[in-house]
Amino acid sequence: MAGLIVTNNAWSNLSVAINTSVTTIAVTAGQGARYPVLGVGDYFWATLTDATNAIEIVKVTARAVDSFTVVRAQDNTTAKSFAIGDKFEIRPVAAMFADVRAEIASSVAPKLNTTDAVTTYFPLAGGTVTGPATFNAATKVPNLTTGDNSISAANTAFVTTALANSRDSILAQATTAYIGTYxxxxxxxxxxxxxxxxxxxxxxxxxxxxxxxxxxxxxxxxxxxxxxxxxxxxxxxxxxxxxxxxxxxxxxxxxxxxxxxxxxxxxxxxxxxxx
CATH class of the missing domain: 2.40.10 (Thrombin, subunit H)
Incomplete structure (x- = not known):
């Protein structure tokens, strides 16, 4: 699946100076191999740093050996000019974590039709139901924290809340593990x-x-x-x-x-x- 690609310890030096409008960045020969291979729709975030520690964050959308295609002035930074030898590296930036959160939320998000409603409940211990059937018992649903027994139907709000809690837990664990390496x-x-x-x-x-x-x-x-x-x-x-x-x-x-x-x-x- 296309999307954010990351790797550890990817850094290099510019081999050609760039102004504020250049969208192709070239690095020292051989250093491009330190960066991810990008497929169609893939990208990663990178940071440019000059000798005064001024930075610019860019979105890298393609790599050809030691040359990168970028979108300039990302993540609330402005485009700057950079000289030969200035740093180009993958760092943990705010945009990266926002993308991680969005991808996790997308993969775990409830796939429910919020207009659906549970209108019937019945325990069935074997056998089959054939032909038209009418169920007159009251609907039984758990509250938003726990079900009242193991065979209660779960309403949309209950399932949505449970999935959201699971998603947040996964995100917290993933973020903690990522930050721990840095x-x-x-x-x-x-x-x-x-x-x-x-x-x-x-x-x-x-x-x-x-x-x-x-x-x-x-x-x-x-x-x-x-x-x-x-x-x-x-x-x-x-x-x-x-x-x-x-x-x-x-x-x-x-x-x-x-x-x-x-x-x-x-x-x-x-x-x-x-x-």
């Missing part, structure tokens, strides 16, 4: 400072070289930088810290992806206090 914690003792940082976090994360991460202790004590390396099997994580807030040495960190300076698009971040 965030983590660490008990490594580290001092807030610029430059190289090595800590240990959970295994199986989607951290990738060049990705922006925030290593957070509190609102007044955290570091931000780019991933240098991550071992998916051991959880060893290396970053180059380019921005810091506060001072001190701590051993209880929250780690998350973030969009640098001036935008909340694609933000998955723990906020809290260890005090």
């Amino acid at each position: 965030s983590g914690t660490s008990s490594t003792t580290a001092t807030i400072a610029l430059g190289p940082l090595s800590i240990v976090t959970g295994t199986g994360k989607a951290f990738a070289p060049g990705q922006s991460l925030r290593v957070y202790y509190s609102d007044t004590a955290y570091m931000e930088g780019l991933v240098s390396a991550y071992n998916i099997n051991t959880g060893d994580l290396s970053l180059t810290v380019t921005n810091k807030v506060g001072i001190g040495t701590y051993s209880s960190w929250y780690i998350s992806t973030y969009v640098p300076t001036g935008s909340s698009k694609g933000l998955i971040s723990f906020m809290g206090s260890n005090a």
